Amino acid sequence: MDYPDFPEMQELMICADSISPVGEVREEALVRYRHQDFPILSFRFGSTDPSAPTLLFVAGVHGLEKIGTHVVTSFLKSFIRLAQWDHTLIHLLETCRILFYPLVNPIGMLLNSRANGHGVDLMRNAPIDAEERTLPLVGGHRIGNWLPWYRGELDRPMELEAMTLCDFVRREVFPSRTSLILDVHSGFGLVDRVWFPYASSHRYYPNAPRILALKKLLDQSYPHHVYIIEPQHHAYTTHGDLWDYLSLEHQAAHLPGTMIPLTMEMGSWHWVKKNPKQLFSSFGIFNPVLPHRIKRAERRHFFLFDFLVKAIASGDRWAELQGQKQIFLEKKSRQLWYSPQR
Numbered sequence: 001m002d003y004p005d006f007p008e009m010q011e012l013m014i015c016a017d018s019i020s021p022v023g024e025v026r027e028e029a030l031v032r033y034r035h036q037d038f039p040i041l042s043f044r045f046g047s048t049d050p051s052a053p054t055l056l057f058v059a060g061v062h063g064l065e066k067i068g069t070h071v072v073t074s075f076l077k078s079f080i081r082l083a084q085w086d087h088t089l090i091h092l093l094e095t096c097r098i099l100f101y102p103l104v105n106p107i108g109m110l111l112n113s114r115a116n117g118h119g120v121d122l123m124r125n126a127p128i129d130a131e132e133r134t135l136p137l138v139g140g141h142r143i144g145n146w147l148p149w150y151r152g153e154l155d156r157p158m159e160l161e162a163m164t165l166c167d168f169v170r171r172e173v174f175p176s177r178t179s180l181i182l183d184v185h186s187g188f189g190l191v192d193r194v195w196f197p198y199a200s201s202h203r204y205y206p207n208a209p210r211i212l213a214l215k216k217l218l219d220q221s222y223p224h225h226v227y228i229i230e231p232q233h234h235a236y237t238t239h240g241d242l243w244d245y246l247s248l249e250h251q252a253a254h255l256p257g258t259m260i261p262l263t264m265e266m267g268s269w270h271w272v273k274k275n276p277k278q279l280f281s282s283f284g285i286f287n288p289v290l291p292h293r294i295k296r297a298e299r300r301h302f303f304l305f306d307f308l309v310k311a312i313a314s315g316d317r318w319a320e321l322q323g324q325k326q327i328f329l330e331k332k333s334r335q336l337w338y339s340p341q342r
């Protein structure tokens, strides 16, 4: 299929056409808009063992935040090339799985809308309520789909896009003994943030010691990295977060593996500050408009993506914690992220 008026989908089609034989593409679902169907695609590289360490890149949950899909698709294109010749990567893929899900919400992206085609914010759509007070509207609401951050109707099934992503994670990520997910967004702010659960409560996240171990590796290896790593509730709490929902399901099922979903929120004010005209377009607030800034966003974040690829192959260094190390990191993570004085 050709999508001449939809450059993001067109780029994914190019990836789909060029991925064989180093990886596989799969159509997870079709979403329909005005008599045209748009595929939701996943791309898979590496081991066929479902319990193998697994890294998943996700983007395009919010259709307006196109830069996330651009950066992840661009990384996917490089990855397809590298997987053809880079012995280090080929060797890594014998024991690990690397997955891409670059466009969760095709209709939203087509329409330059945060929500999906039904006006539902997919990151507020899971059947889970916040335990703490949320910001009015932003935290998710059921007033109506004419307002942003709409959760969808009470007791209705999840939207197709949200359900499809959850089914994909259950099938491809839940069986893994160690998994990381990076869901790429852009939003207000000057800094780039990496959030971990929970979005729905201030409770202690049981994988916080592992995240602290991973953060230490990042801090030591790339001391000038730009990311603030913190639980999402430091920014705001929300209803209906898909990663909270999946994390709680994973915990309740007592699966033997560790699954850590991370959300990257690229600070968009860099782009607005440097190009104030962008303030007058809703698209511009969430995306760099000038091509050299898009390239810069790619360069800025690719090293983190590479770091995560290395980290998933070295889970013994951060995921498999025991004894004194576990106790120490739990104490430190509580001080760093959960103490009232932080």
Ligand SMILES: [Zn+2]
Residues within 6 Å of the ligand: 061, 062, 065, 185, 186, 187
């Ligand atoms: Zn977003």
